[in-house]
Amino acid sequence: MPAGSTRVNGAPVDLSEVPDDERLLDTLRWRLALRGTKEGCRTGDCGACTVLLDGRSALSCLTLTHEVEGASVTTVEAIANGRIGEAVRDAFIAEGAAQCGYCTPGFVVALTGLLAERRASTPVSDLLEEMGGNLCRCTGYGTIGRAIVRAREAIR
Numbered sequence: 001m002p003a004g005s006t007r008v009n010g011a012p013v014d015l016s017e018v019p020d021d022e023r024l025l026d027t028l029r030w031r032l033a034l035r036g037t038k039e040g041c042r043t044g045d046c047g048a049c050t051v052l053l054d055g056r057s058a059l060s061c062l063t064l065t066h067e068v069e070g071a072s073v074t075t076v077e078a079i080a081n082g083r084i085g086e087a088v089r090d091a092f093i094a095e096g097a098a099q100c101g102y103c104t105p106g107f108v109v110a111l112t113g114l115l116a117e118r119r120a121s122t123p124v125s126d127l128l129e130e131m132g133g134n135l136c137r138c139t140g141y142g143t144i145g146r147a148i149v150r151a152r153e154a155i156r
């Protein structure tokens with residue numbers, strides 16, 4: 001992978017030493033020390049590892065690092081640098097939508113990608129349904145649902 005062809009949180013990264021079979025999740029967490037992206041199932045079933053690839057949500061546990069050559073990767077560490085991500089983060093804080101917090105980065109990143117793609121005109125029911133791939137074992141989803149509604153209202 002040519003140095004500088006891929007950007008992570010706006011900075012060019014040299015991933016030339018990455019093995020062919022390395023997952024993006026592991027590159028982010030262990031090579032780049034971006035441990036806000038969480039490892040849950042590693043099978044695409046929990047959403048904890050969600051990142052944005054060129055602005056769209058992707059599961060980093062199912063993505064090989066070499067597949068993202070030339071892409072812009074955004075992790076939770078930089079998600080609030082944009083207006084929508086900032087609104088989503090603030091909504092999760094305002095609603096207290098975290099308990100242990102392990103799932104929270106995945107929710108925040110996934111919702112940011114969804115709102116950026118669909119804008120705030122998307123019905124709340126659709127947003128909630130589309131966020132169904134993100135799992136939380138603590139909150140019972142009530143506060144998370146309210147955070148989703150709040151974030152949507154904030155960017156209208």
Ligand code: FES
Nearest residue numbers: 040041042047061
């Ligand atoms: S760790 Fe990627 S979906 Fe669960």
Ligand code: FES
Nearest residue numbers: 099101136137138
């Ligand atoms: S807050 Fe603990 S898993 Fe969601």
